[in-house]
């Protein structure tokens with residue numbers, strides 16, 4: 001597998017072509033951003049944590065029937081993935097109130113929902129990734145009705161699988177963001193699953209074990225990423 | 235029917251108790267506000283237009299199987315309505331892109347949707363009536379699953395009925411906001427249906443025939459409200 005020219009560089013990863021047009025190599029960076037790019041920094045070791053953790057979770061999800069872009073880990077920061085056309089929708093599910101949800105609706109963090117919520121953000125940095133309901137995505141032609149149904153079905157499996165998996169590691173899954181793409185016309189899970197994209201609270205102390213440590217300057221940012229990886233690898 | 239003490243005063247209406255605890259009298263004002271109360275003004279004659287128009291539409295909707303709060307018009311500004319407990323959800327359906335939708339998602343106004351959209355705003359002035367998806371309303375206990383299903387069913391009938399009705403009057407129904415309340419535990423349509431709460435464009439010229447004339451200082455505000463009432467009464 002040859003790493004050819006860089007296709008694009010995002011806030012957290014670089015994507016490279018390979019000699020196989022159906023495969024890309026993603027390279028995870030230590031760059032961290034928050035609040036729609038307003039806050040910028042570095043979290044040493046984050047790239048490796050997010051790469052390895054994503055790959056562990058993606059392989060578990062494949063076993064549970066969710067097709068993912070994962071092909072092969074090349075190094076602690078590099079992975080071969082299926083080249084997809086990313087749907088411009090961030091898919092967000094929440095089990096407990098936190099973050100933008102708590103702020104937007106004026107509620108405290110930590111409210112446990114009876115049923116998980118489901119929402120989109122329109123993946124558009126210029127617009128600040130605005131909240132979007134299902135019917136909006138449909139109306140704007142960002143996904144078909146069938147694709148949205150598939151995404152909802154997979155997201156429910158992702159939530160149940162990850163909730164159980166993280167709980168075994170002493171972590172509560174509060175909420176998460178995932179991205180889907182089209183591969184041979186089929187919806188598959190792409191991008192990453194990491195402390196950048198999941199809120200994880202320690203099951204005993206409720207300590208935040210995710211990017212909120214960076215967002216809110218809570219300290220021990222690098223250590224927390226390492227601790228999450230250690231638990232996930234156990 | 236006796237008009238007793240004022241219960242509350244909103245941005246567009248006053249609500250009074252009556253000698254029947256199950257009935258209120260609403261009195262429509264000429265006050266106009268926009269952009270979450272930032273812009274304030276008066277539209278002479280608006281109260282009467284909105285009252286009479288709401289009552290015409292509510293009676294039509296009753297015929298189509300949507301229960302409403304309408305009981306009896308007392309004067310050009312006053313109507314007896316069923317006293318409901320308003321659900322804190324603004325229910326919004328869009329047939330064509332406009333207003334906050336166009337702005338939020340960076341699209342032009344006037345995109346005709348294949349299927350109408352459905353969204354809530356959390357009715358909370360302090361929070362700026364934020365956009366809310368179905369699962370959020372459920373998670374926060376603002377409505378039950380059954381109530382939301384009923385609201386969706388009624389809203390679809392409201393949209394189809396009003397689209398047809400306004401089209402006969404030379405008006406395109408672009409989008410609208412409605413409110414529901416609980417009366418004897420049942421979901422019924424309450425509040426108002428008027429140029430304050432519907433976007434209506436002239437079918438020939440696409441001229442805006444609604445509160446956007448006030449919001450955007452397009453002129454002929456009073457005249458437009460009168461013209462809409464004239465057409466609706468025909």
Ligand SMILES: Nc1ncnc2c1ncn2[C@@H]1O[C@H](COP(=O)(O)OP(=O)(O)O)[C@@H](O)[C@H]1O
Nearest residue numbers: 010011012013015069081082083084086190191
């Ligand atoms: N399998 C894949 N194929 C193509 N693009 C992908 C794949 N997985 C992730 N991407 C995209 O790679 C880009 C870089 O990732 P990232 O740095 O996280 O971007 P962003 O700044 O949008 O968060 C993103 O646009 C992401 O959606």
Ligand SMILES: Nc1ncnc2c1ncn2[C@@H]1O[C@H](COP(=O)(O)OP(=O)(O)O)[C@@H](O)[C@H]1O
Nearest residue numbers: 244245246247249303315316317318320424425
């Ligand atoms: N049938 C009803 N019973 C009780 N309250 C009602 C009824 N219909 C409307 N209302 C409420 O009356 C209040 C006054 O209306 P309005 O001036 O439009 O208020 P707002 O400032 O919230 O837009 C609103 O809270 C509205 O929801």
Ligand SMILES: [Mg+2]
Nearest residue numbers: 010011012191
């Ligand atoms: Mg990303």
Ligand SMILES: [Mg+2]
Nearest residue numbers: 244245246425
């Ligand atoms: Mg109102």
